[in-house]
Amino acid sequence: MQESGEMYLESILVLSQKNAPVRSMDVAKYLGVSKPSVSRAMAILKNGNYVRIDEQGYITLAEAGRKIAEKIYERHVVLSEFLVGLGVNRQTAEEDACRIEHIISDEAFDIIKKTVNEK
Numbered sequence: 329m330q331e332s333g334e335m336y337l338e339s340i341l342v343l344s345q346k347n348a349p350v351r352s353m354d355v356a357k358y359l360g361v362s363k364p365s366v367s368r369a370m371a372i373l374k375n376g377n378y379v380r381i382d383e384q385g386y387i388t389l390a391e392a393g394r395k396i397a398e399k400i401y402e403r404h405v406v407l408s409e410f411l412v413g414l415g416v417n418r419q420t421a422e423e424d425a426c427r428i429e430h431i432i433s434d435e436a437f438d439i440i441k442k443t444v445n446e447k
Contacts, residue, residue, distance in 0.1 A: 331430040334400045335359065336369045337378060340389055341397035349386045403429035406441045413444065 339358045343350045352366045359366075370387060373379040378393030389397055404425050411421035432440075 332369065333373060333378070334396060334430055336366070336373060337389065337393050337397040338400045338404070340379065340387055341394070341401055344388070349384075351385055351387065355387070400429055403432065403437055406437070406444050407432070410440050410444050 336355065336359070339355050340350050343354050343358055352363055352370060355361075355370075356363045356366045370379060370381060373393065374381055376392075377390050378396070380388050380390055382388075404422075407425035407428050408418075408421045411424055412418055416424070
């Protein structure tokens with residue numbers, strides 16, 4: 329899966345934790361992208377069985393999409409805390425974690441996660 333797909337899945341997870349029904353316009357606002365971009369992405373994710381879209385337009389994560397979203401979100405949280413622990417200010421840590429979460433190896437992430445959990 330490409331980084332953009334992971335970002336969409338993660339955003340659906342975060343939004344669904346805040347308020348149950350997630351719509352395309354919520355995702356667009358959260359990510360700062362256009363509604364047509366979200367519509368295209370949702371069509372691709374739906375075809376890949378990562379999301380479901382009901383007749384009212386509400387978006388939910390399918391099992392495969394939820395697994396990816398939870399993995400990426402965990403990486404975001406752990407990497408943010410790791411960077412803050414190193415002295416990086418919270419906003420910069422969040423922004424950097426958002427980029428790193430998509431490219432870091434499982435091995436490196438597991439070591440960082442272990443380090444964060446030991447503190």
